[in-house]
Amino acid sequence: MTDAATPSEPTLHALYRDHHSWLESWLRRRMGNAWDAADLSHDTFLKVISSSQQLAELREPRAYLLTVGKRLLSSFYSRRSLEQAYLEALAQLPEDCVPSPEQRWLWLETLQALDELLDGLPGVVRRAFLLSQLDGLAYRDIAEQLDVSERTVKRYMAQAYEHCLLVDW
């Protein structure tokens, strides 16, 4: 970046200078790990750079950084719990079905994207949706499995489709 080339640059610089170590130590306290905290604090600033938020107009820069940082922290833990569940599921596979490393990566990446897509859906809606998408169950069978009416399943499915469409809109 050249100086004065972008009008927001000096403000970003000031934001970084004034709050970077504060944010990093906040994250370190939450995460108990300096490495991950440094990574995440970096990501937070990257997110801020790429956002359309006018930095000069920020009244409470720390509150803003914290909002962005918390969101990243939450998805960091989601990813980690997903990876753990994935590893456990892989370990359950019969030995002759163990996929190649490339295949494992591809699946993991797809699963991470889908996990983010579904983030925020209520648990039961999420499950109904997964039963339909992954297991290909009919609404009637999903209703039976979840012990709800077919009408409710239809509502859950519409809710899930709407959620996913809005995330990607």
Next chain:
Amino acid sequence: MRAAPSNEEQDIVRKAAQWLALLESGDASEDDRRQLQRWRDSDSNHERAWQKAQQLRQRFSGLPSKLAMATLDRPDQARRAVLKRALGIAILAPTAWMVVRQLPIDAWRADLHTSTGEQNRWNLADGSTLRLNTASAANVDLTARRVTLIRGEMALKVPGSLPLTVQGPYGLIVVSQSEICVRLTDDSCRVQVVSGSVQLQPLQGPVLTLRAGEQISMQRSGAGAIGAFDATLPGWKDGVLSVQNQPLGDFLRELARYRPGLLRWEPELENLRVTGSFRLDSTDRILSLLAASLPLDVHSRTRFWVTLVPRQNPSPKKIA
């Protein structure tokens, strides 16, 4: 960050989602289908939403359904969502003590270590879990199915039936579908089986089988006798130090492993007794707790140089 969809767009998306759910439910009549077609034809945004809704399905195809289900519908998902709403984000963070490090999923070889006062857990690419206690180091080579404990203390859980061999200075331990704790000291290696059973090959002597709840010490000269330990007591893996009527000297020698710097005490204190479970995330607090319950004072020259001395003013408390 994108601009949020307008109200009108949200309405279109909702409608497309409802159409798709209706169609999939099998309840759609011929009339419904004609209405859907009219809705799609009436506005290019309607058609776009409909196409996008259809494409969603494809994102889930091509994944092995069992694997994807176990991952996306993992049990902590619901709990996390509730916690997130009810308590805010902070509760989700592990305490400083219980750090989990995720190895890249295809790291087949790794040199792992912890510094003094640190404890880490790694999930290995084969589904096994390895934890290192304070000031420890281990090398992992999954292609050779081998874990070498270099120093300190390790817990290894191998859920699968494909064995991992743990190499220590005084012998080998073959672990599958079991969990073990291994601790190295200057001249011995203690092995505890937490669950399952393992095969031991000491440097000298025959192969031994060790079962859950059993422990053994291996030295250069061979293995000692098999003893018992209480596998249900919380331990370092839970972030605590639990003792029952232990001499203070032994307790402090154990505690010193978790503290950088010097921890010293006067010989008179050696045989005072300690009982309790102490959280290892703050060893300073453990020292304050000791001072509160035993007739001793903590003198800190710096955080890294601490001496325990008998309390000057005679205390009315009697120590059993």
